[in-house]
Amino acid sequence: xxxxxxxxxxxxxxxxxxxxxxxxxxxxxxxxxxxxxxxxxxxxxxxxxxxxxxxxxxxxxxxxxxxxxxxxxxxxxxxxxxxxxxxxxxxxxxxxxxxxxxxxxxxxxxxxxxxxxxxxxxxxxxxxxxxxxxxxxxxxxxxxxxxxxxxxxxxxxxxxxxxxxxxxxxxxxxxxxxxxxxxxxxxxxxxxxxxxxxxxxxxxxxxxxxxxxxxxxxxxxxxxxxxxxxxxxxxxxxxxxxxxxxxxxxxxxxxxxxxxxxxxxxxxxxxxxxxxxxxxxxxxxxxxxxxxxxxxxxxxxxxxxxxxxxxxxxxxxxxxxxxxxxxxxxxxxxxxxxx
Amino acid sequence: xxxxxxxxxxxxxxxxxxxxxxxxxxxxxxxxxxxxxxxxxxxxxxxxxxxxxxxxxxxxxxxxxxxxxxxxxxxxxxxxxxxxxxxxxxxxxxxxxxxxxxxxxxxxxxxxxxxxxxxxxxxxxxxxxxxxxxxxxxxxxxxxxxxxxxxxxxxxxxxxxxxxxxxxxxxxxxxxxxxxxxxxxxxxxxxxxxxxxxxxxxxxxxxxxxxxxxxxxxxxxxxxxxxxxxxxxxxxxxxxxxxxxxxxxxxxxxxxxxxxxxxxxxxxxxxxxxxxxxxxxxxxxxxxxxxxxxxxxxxxxxxxxxxxxxxxxxxxxxxxxxxxxxxxxxxxxxxxxxxxxxxxxxxxxxxxxxxxxxxxxxxxxxxxxxxxxxxxxxx
Numbered sequence: 129x130x131x132x133x134x135x136x137x138x139x140x141x142x143x144x145x146x147x148x149x150x151x152x153x154x155x156x157x158x159x160x161x162x163x164x165x166x167x168x169x170x171x172x173x174x175x176x177x178x179x180x181x182x183x184x185x186x187x188x189x190x191x192x193x194x195x196x197x198x199x200x201x202x203x204x205x206x207x208x209x210x211x212x213x214x215x216x217x218x219x220x221x222x223x224x225x226x227x228x229x230x231x232x233x234x235x236x237x238x239x240x241x242x243x244x245x246x247x248x249x250x251x252x253x254x255x256x257x258x259x260x261x262x263x264x265x266x267x268x269x270x271x272x273x274x275x276x277x278x279x280x281x282x283x284x285x286x287x288x289x290x291x292x293x294x295x296x297x298x299x300x301x302x303x304x305x306x307x308x309x310x311x312x313x314x315x316x317x318x319x320x321x322x323x324x325x326x327x328x329x330x331x332x333x334x335x336x337x338x339x340x341x342x343x344x345x346x347x348x349x350x351x352x353x354x355x356x357x358x359x360x361x362x363x364x365x366x367x368x369x370x371x372x373x374x375x376x377x378x379x380x381x382x383x384x385x386x387x388x389x390x391x392x393x394x395x396x397x398x399x400x401x402x403x404x405x406x407x408x409x410x411x412x413x414x415x416x417x418x419x420x421x422x423x424x425x426x427x428x429x430x431x432x433x434x435x436x437x438x439x440x441x442x443x444x445x446x447x448x449x450x451x452x453x454x455x456x457x458x459x460x461x462x463x464x465x466x467x
Numbered sequence: 468x469x470x471x472x473x474x475x476x477x478x479x480x481x482x483x484x485x486x487x488x489x490x491x492x493x494x495x496x497x498x499x500x501x502x503x504x505x506x507x508x509x510x511x512x513x514x515x516x517x518x519x520x521x522x523x524x525x526x527x528x529x530x531x532x533x534x535x536x537x538x539x540x541x542x543x544x545x546x547x548x549x550x551x552x553x554x555x556x557x558x559x560x561x562x563x564x565x566x567x568x569x570x571x572x573x574x575x576x577x578x579x580x581x582x583x584x585x586x587x588x589x590x591x592x593x594x595x596x597x598x599x600x601x602x603x604x605x606x607x608x609x610x611x612x613x614x615x616x617x618x619x620x621x622x623x624x625x626x627x628x629x630x631x632x633x634x635x636x637x638x639x640x641x642x643x644x645x646x647x648x649x650x651x652x653x654x655x656x657x658x659x660x661x662x663x664x665x666x667x668x669x670x671x672x673x674x675x676x677x678x679x680x681x682x683x684x685x686x687x688x689x690x691x692x693x694x695x696x697x698x699x700x701x702x703x704x705x706x707x708x709x710x711x712x713x714x715x716x717x718x719x720x721x722x723x724x725x726x727x728x729x730x731x732x733x734x735x736x737x738x739x740x741x742x743x744x745x746x747x748x749x750x751x752x753x754x755x756x757x758x759x760x761x762x763x764x765x766x767x768x769x770x771x772x773x774x775x776x777x778x779x780x781x782x783x784x785x786x787x788x789x790x791x792x793x794x795x796x797x798x799x800x801x802x803x804x805x806x807x808x809x810x811x812x813x814x815x816x817x818x819x820x821x822x823x824x825x826x827x828x829x830x831x832x833x834x835x836x837x838x839x840x841x842x843x844x845x846x
Contacts, residue, residue: 166627168626194626197657199653199656200649200652200653200656202649202652202653203649204612204615204645204646204649204650205615205618205646205649205650205652205653206653207615208612208614208615208616208618208619208646208649208650209615209616209618209619209622209650209653210619211615211616211619212604212615212616212617212618212619212620212621212622212623212633213619213620213622213623213626214619214623215593215602215604215616215619215620215623216602216619216620216623216624216626216627216629217596217623217627218623218626218627220619235609235612235646236612236615236646239607239608239609239612240607240609240612240616243585243607244591245810245811245812245813245816246584246810246811247581247584247585247589247591248580248581248584248585248589248590248591248605248819249591249810249816249817249819250591250593250604251813282808282811283811283812285812305813306813306814307812307813
């Protein structure tokens with residue numbers, strides 16, 4: 129891997145660098161393409177330009193045009209040809225320039241990729257990644273959180289990191305996985321989040337949640353950028369003597385049911401926080417799992433805090449009213465503990 | 468029309484570079500006839516099974532289109548990739564799929580390639596890279612999707628330094644989809660060795676081609692992508708083979724994707740439930756007279772390749788084979804309901820039977836034969 133040429137100060141320790149969430153994604157692509165010649169990247173403007181957010185910057189210089197392919201504006205062709213190439217043993221990583229555009233290849237993902245293994249045993253080891261989420265004035269078509277569109281499609285896996293460490297480790301795990309993985313990267317976090325990331329090879333396994341903050345009074349179950357909203361809310365609550373646990377799902381399919389139920393059993397109060405629209409969102413599924421399997425542990429109703437049921441609006445005051453905020457989470461948490 | 472029938476027996480003696488069919492040996496011509504007859508007989512058996520309620524769901528005939536389906540696939544090398552549609556039974560027979568695989572699929576047997584999870588010819592065959600076997604990827608019901616996937620297969624094979632030409636069939640209806648457009652354009656930009664067989668069989672379900680496209684020739688779909696294209700009489704098997712062979716070799720030589728427009732006719736309804744009352748009888752009469760199997764038989768007789776008795780023997784061989792295969796499949800078990808969620812994800816793969824590939828009775832003979840001399844060799 130990329131750390132191999134450096135002299136580690138201690139042989140037993142990882143070389144850790146503080147890098148951004150975006151740099152962590154890029155490192156994962158560099159590492160996996162260096163380690164495995166079957167891995168290649170395709171998407172719109174990913175080559176010489178380095179991608180709309182510069183995630184793939186430098187990749188084409190290092191790996192050439194044959195492995196970093198600039199495509200026409202054709203999401204169906206991007207995902208469809210990735211499926212075909214994966215059948216031939218390749219490991220394609222598709223970039224969807226803004227994840228909103230994944231709607232254009234919905235059929236290819238849900239009907240072709242997701243069913244292929246079940247139908248004929250033909251696995252589709254592809255990664256489809258792209259920037260999701262709001263908070264940056266992107267408006268209705270550059271702000272989406274699409275996970276619930278795919279939650280009802282067995283055969284697909286979905287992840288969304290909240291830290292640079294996870295961004296790298298989850299992408300590596302997704303590329304090595306034998307199933308199609310949707311990798312949502314929150315664009316609000318790209319350059320705002322930095323943390324320590326090992327140079328050495330590691331993965332964050334799919335299907336495993338992480339407790340970001342221990343607590344005993346309620347559990348905030350969330351993922352992506354909302355993890356940071358939840359952590360800020362937990363800090364405020366702590367000042368009032370309310371100890372919130374923050375569970376970062378990391379994988380949205382498969383869900384880490386064990387971690388979810390363990391935390392609910394511990395705190396008995398649940399706040400489901402997600403950035404997609406409330407109705408039909410992943411919170412409904414989480415609430416159902418908890419109601420079915422942990423009902424006897426609950427001391428309060430399950431609460432959802434999510435975006436408003438509207439298209440994502442453009443103007444900053446509208447978007448601020450639309451998105452979940454720290455204040456909304458704190459207020460909700462107080463209601464739950466007082467119930 | 469660019470493609471035309473070239474059946475003049477006198478001209479046939481010396482190979483014309485534009486007519487690769489001149490190089491086909493006698494056994495190869497008989498093999499093409501056999502595959503075409505076999506495709507028709509397999510479907511005839513399926514009709515019987517359908518009427519006995521043993522076929523689950525719909526049955527889709529390729530009556531009238533078997534010839535082009537065989538002749539296009541016959542232009543491939545054995546280890547190329549095929550992405551057929553429901554009406555390309557001929558292509559599947561040509562690539563060597565054992566008929567029992569088709570019967571198992573249509574009857575949703577637990578022994579089928581999809582283990583009762585998917586329909587009719589929705590089969591997949593992924594050979595090991597070093598074997599001399601075709602890649603077969605059946606369609607999904609969103610038919611345009613095969614085109615980008617086919618492009619990816621040929622691109623991926625090229626990236627793996629194990630190149631294969633991909634041939635994908637598509638009906639006039641599916642050439643109207645966005646997937647077709649995106650796949651064609653992508654393949655053209657990337658110079659992918661993809662040969663698309665675009666079949667104008669006059670109707671997409673009940674919609675006539677005049678309401679499908681405002682162009683007269685289906686092959687003109689390719690023009691705006693900068694893709695080489697030709698239209699051919701789809702019921703003239705040797706004319707189809709000639710165009711297909713040239714295009715396959717051109718694609719293999721690195722000249723990018725190619726599109727063959729096939730002028731043909733779907734002789735039955737969309738599926739068995741559809742009486743196709745929307746098709747004028749005069750149109751059916753016109754195309755009945757152009758039946759590809761009868762025409763090819765006539766060519767073989769005119770060129771003294773075979774006589775009626777020999778061709779009758781082939782007919783009987785195909786019919787008996789189809790019947791035997793159907794009988795073998797009919798009593799096989801349905802899938803175990805307890806397996807319903809198996810195989811959705813990696814690590815839980817559930818007993819996927821590999822497609823059995825067989826050689827035709829003519830293969831052993833034709834493999835060792837010298838083909839006819841080319842023009843250059845003669846001069």
